[in-house]
Amino acid sequence: KDYHSHLSPHPRGEKKTPQKNFSPLSHHFLPTLFLVFLMKHCFHISLLPIPELEDSIKRYMAAQKPLLGDSEYRNTEKLAKAFKNGIGKELHRNLIELDKKNFHTSYVTGPWLDRYLSSRDPIVLNFNPFITFKRDPQESYNDQLVRATNLTVSAIKFLNSLRSSILEPDIYYVNPQWSKSKAFKRFLSLLPTSVSWYGAYFAQAYPLDMSQYGHLFNSSRVPKQGKDELFSDHGARHLLVMRNGHFYVFDILDPIGNILHPYEIQAHLINILQDGETVAEYPLGYLTTENRNTWAAVREQLLQAGNEESVYKIDSAIFCLCLDSFRIENSSHLSHCMLHGYGYNRWFDKSFSLIITVDGSAGINFEHSWGDGVAVLRFINEVYADSTKHPAVVPKRTAAVLCSANVEKLQFHLNESIRSAVTVARQKFDKQRHKMTVKPFEFRKFGKQYVIQQRMSPDAIFQLACQVAAYRQFGKTVPTYESCSTAGFKHGRTETIRSATVYTKRCAQAFIIDRKKYSAQELRKLIESCSKYHKFLQMEAALGQGFDRHLFALRYLAESRGDPMPEFYQDPAYQYINYNILSTSTLNSPSVFLGGFGPLVPDGFGIGYNIYDYWLGCNITSYVERDLDKFLLDLEGSLNDFFDVFQGRSLK
Ligand code: BUJ
Numbered sequence: 001k002d003y004h005s006h007l008s009p010h011p012r013g014e015k016k017t018p019q020k021n022f023s024p025l026s027h028h029f030l031p032t033l034f035l036v037f038l039m040k041h042c043f044h045i046s047l048l049p050i051p052e053l054e055d056s057i058k059r060y061m062a063a064q065k066p067l068l069g070d071s072e073y074r075n076t077e078k079l080a081k082a083f084k085n086g087i088g089k090e091l092h093r094n095l096i097e098l099d100k101k102n103f104h105t106s107y108v109t110g111p112w113l114d115r116y117l118s119s120r121d122p123i124v125l126n127f128n129p130f131i132t133f134k135r136d137p138q139e140s141y142n143d144q145l146v147r148a149t150n151l152t153v154s155a156i157k158f159l160n161s162l163r164s165s166i167l168e169p170d171i172y173y174v175n176p177q178w179s180k181s182k183a184f185k186r187f188l189s190l191l192p193t194s195v196s197w198y199g200a201y202f203a204q205a206y207p208l209d210m211s212q213y214g215h216l217f218n219s220s221r222v223p224k225q226g227k228d229e230l231f232s233d234h235g236a237r238h239l240l241v242m243r244n245g246h247f248y249v250f251d252i253l254d255p256i257g258n259i260l261h262p263y264e265i266q267a268h269l270i271n272i273l274q275d276g277e278t279v280a281e282y283p284l285g286y287l288t289t290e291n292r293n294t295w296a297a298v299r300e301q302l303l304q305a306g307n308e309e310s311v312y313k314i315d316s317a318i319f320c321l322c323l324d325s326f327r328i329e330n331s332s333h334l335s336h337c338m339l340h341g342y343g344y345n346r347w348f349d350k351s352f353s354l355i356i357t358v359d360g361s362a363g364i365n366f367e368h369s370w371g372d373g374v375a376v377l378r379f380i381n382e383v384y385a386d387s388t389k390h391p392a393v394v395p396k397r398t399a400a401v402l403c404s405a406n407v408e409k410l411q412f413h414l415n416e417s418i419r420s421a422v423t424v425a426r427q428k429f430d431k432q433r434h435k436m437t438v439k440p441f442e443f444r445k446f447g448k449q450y451v452i453q454q455r456m457s458p459d460a461i462f463q464l465a466c467q468v469a470a471y472r473q474f475g476k477t478v479p480t481y482e483s484c485s486t487a488g489f490k491h492g493r494t495e496t497i498r499s500a501t502v503y504t505k506r507c508a509q510a511f512i513i514d515r516k517k518y519s520a521q522e523l524r525k526l527i528e529s530c531s532k533y534h535k536f537l538q539m540e541a542a543l544g545q546g547f548d549r550h551l552f553a554l555r556y557l558a559e560s561r562g563d564p565m566p567e568f569y570q571d572p573a574y575q576y577i578n579y580n581i582l583s584t585s586t587l588n589s590p591s592v593f594l595g596g597f598g599p600l601v602p603d604g605f606g607i608g609y610n611i612y613d614y615w616l617g618c619n620i621t622s623y624v625e626r627d628l629d630k631f632l633l634d635l636e637g638s639l640n641d642f643f644d645v646f647q648g649r650s651l652k
Helices: 029-043 053-067 070-085 087-101 109-118 144-163 182-190 193-202 211-215 262-275 284-289 292-316 331-339 373-389 416-435 448-453 458-474 502-512 520-542 548-561 572-577 625-646
Strands: 130-133 171-173 205-207 219-222 229-232 238-243 246-251 320-323 352-356 362-366 437-443 480-485 494-497 582-586 592-596 605-611 616-622
Touching: 053 070, 053 087, 053 502, 053 548, 053 572, 070 087, 070 572, 087 548, 109 229, 109 548, 130 331, 130 373, 144 262, 144 320, 144 352, 144 362, 144 373, 211 229, 219 292, 229 292, 238 262, 238 292, 246 262, 246 292, 262 320, 284 292, 284 416, 292 416, 331 362, 331 437, 331 592, 331 616, 362 373, 373 480, 437 625, 448 458, 458 480, 458 502, 458 520, 458 582, 458 605, 458 616, 458 625, 480 520, 494 520, 494 548, 502 520, 520 625, 592 605, 592 616, 605 625, 616 625
Parallel strands: 238 320, 320 352, 480 582, 582 605
Antiparallel strands: 130 362, 130 592, 171 205, 219 229, 238 246, 352 362, 437 616, 480 494, 605 616
16 A cells, blocks of 8 residues: 555556555564665665655655645645756755765755754754653662762763774664674674674664764864854863853873773762852853854853863863752653753753762753764663663762862853853743743553554554644644654664654544544554554654655755745745644663653644553653643543553443
């Protein structure tokens, strides 16, 4: 079945291969993925593919269908056709030529980075996501100082592995029990290097792009007028520590890359904790919460006022360790703390900050332009595993001598103009953060295992529940973004899964408007069709066969050629589909407790979720509390309805 066939027959009249039960995790999907990777390897086609323009337009129209009325749809169809046969064709040809000339990277890397760096919106709340670590299973290790030392040491061990090129390749394991086993590794080591990759492919272990790690350490986003820049200095050996808005640095590596003794690191942190007891009078961290042009201007003033060296030390530090001075009260407080904090003890421009509170809660807030969730998650997993299995320091033991000579407190010369910029930034940030609500939600009636038993996709079911909840709230299907990694390709970043579909719309209407008219069996069929189509879209996106990045790159090309913006992009329907009311992302990890990110639009939701074996959970952000409570109730209602249907009960 051609899943886009509800729109029009395939223009060339070609018959598409049947696509059944495809999902990145299903068995049907894997041979395809296997073939793609094998081909990539054999023919050295390792780049993200540029989809056929015709396919992108078809996928775009399929995604528009549930969002538009009949006449709007016809109008958009007309514009899409004209684009496909006119300027779009030329742009597409041009994009392919450019891509061929830039063999070292993917067609989307430059434009996507540009999109991030050109945005003038504050990065906090709008871009930087957070991910928190689970607590250390040994409660006494959750002491702030002990945890900060252990996580820092493990993070530096990761850095050293990366620098010595001994970090194991990032691999997506389909059968982790087998392919991660010692026996498999032994089998691989016996193969000649030239064919060992094939061994990995046969074991269904797929390598992922690791180029983003180049910006994980020693890096910062630097504000500039019009477009920011990414800065890295891999020669720097110091750690940046923030405490109550004060900045401290100390060399954590010696000149040949050896890490300081863990108890020495701990002693430095004790010094910092003792020194920075009161909040700085003008905490410069607030400036990183500003509009990027405003911040760029103040930064220039900072440099001119004689702070170049201190600013350089912040930018080039290996990473930023934020030692917060309060305890976490509940999950919602934890999310607020990690997503935006109180502003004074953060430097949001840093590639990532490791944040640790008094009760030992720990998390990462990361700047998004340089990398995506997959890279950060691997780092988090390894740091968590190492810090809990091989802790560098133990509780209730500290270094005998607390030498503070090696810790430098950064000093700044601030003039009136800079001081007032800090005050203004603080006022704006405080206003904005008070508008933000974050709430976790847990559903305990079923999880991954149960949905798999129903022969459906867990991800599709959660996405469908969001669609039904949104339909209840907005009375219509709304534009939805689900993030999908394309790290399976060289320099791949992400593609969008458009989880609002004609199938989910039909299903939402059945559950909301006509709920009593349908039998449980009929409703189950509707859910099944959503699940199948979602799995298909998920597979397309993971293989770089979505439409969002392709259309985005063509638009970027038109802009950079100085062309007038094609009518296709001026269509209100194009603007609308990119006004994503629901922004969603999921991750699955044994080390993660919570995660989240702000909504993409002021009246939308940011939904981070995870589907565990026997339950599912999400963490939702919104700027309007009232809406969020209702959304959560509707989400729960939808999941309860699905459970009734799965159990064969009709709806009441
Ligand atoms: O798509 C992209 O290009 C990148 C996306 C952008 N966006 C945030 C807008 C979707 N970025 C990511 O997807 C990174 C997100 C990283 C955080 C993910 C957090 C999800 C974990 C939630 C666990 C919730 C558990 C709740 C338990 C009660």
